[in-house]
Amino acid sequence: MSNRYARLMFGRSALERQQADGSYSVYGATTERDDDGPDHLDEREIALLGSVFQFHLATVTAGGHPYIQYRSGPRGFLHHLGDNTIGFADFHGNAQFVSVGNIDDNGRVAMFVADYPRKIRLKLFGRATVVDAADDPDLLARLVTVGDTRIAARAERSIVITIEAFDWNCSRSLVPQYDRDYVRALNRAHSAETEELRTRIADLERLVTGS
Incomplete structure (x- = not known):
């Protein structure tokens, strides 16, 4: 690094x-x-960024205050666009335009990205640009597409960030949190394991009883 x-x-x-x-x-x-010079995003950073469904974005107000906003979407909504560039679609909100206005005035941003079940967190710092839908519709179309699915929410612009530096934090004090999909996947795995054990027990009982 x-x-x-x-x-x-x-x-x-x-x-x-x-x-x-x-x-x-x-x-x-x-x-x-x-x-x-800048830190370079590698496979580890790209893998985390592409797997999350939420992160926090900090921008700088005209008065110099940090402004933190929560961003979320389906897993994969945060895209790696190549090299040190990432991006995401900016969806319709409350029309205050604080984050995008801050970026227009001062492109400096910070991101806090975490995988709570695995207690992994990454801080990233870079320069952001707001690209309105009319200025690059192809870019926005790419950012609202996750796999074979198009995000249904109304997207108005793209946010593109060139990463300058990042830092992996230790897992200490990060409390694990589990979303519904994660718990469902665990339950499916446990159910499959339980069914397999039941089948094995039934087979052993047949061997013992000779029936």
Whole structure:
């Protein structure tokens, strides 16, 4: 991984606290060398991004405040568009346009993506662009398509993000959460295993009784 994350995230005060705490050699020391350039999305990052049905997106308001918005859709709604670029369809909402307005003014964004059952989380930082439907209908058509299915919700624009840096967090303190589909899959697996055991028990009982 490059030192781009450290250069983007560690300000003077953070570095000073790292030095006082003794963690500077692990984290801040990487900022002493020239910028390595953007982190590159690899198979691990792409696999997680393509599997989630939710994430949180942070943008920057005109006054400098962070604005966090929850985004969701069917698994696969967050697309890898090649290289370090990802994107998703922006669906009809409450018409406040806070996130898209922030992106228009200042493209800096952060994303928090988590796989709660496996206690995996990834933070990503990049530059986003809003592409209205009329400006690139083919792109929007691609982003509203998941596998062989088109998302039914009304999509108005595309959000395209070029990732500059990311960081995998440890699993500590991340509470596992299970969605309905995950629980259903577990129940199906358990039901199949139970049925197999019942069949084996019945076969053994027939062997013992000779019937």
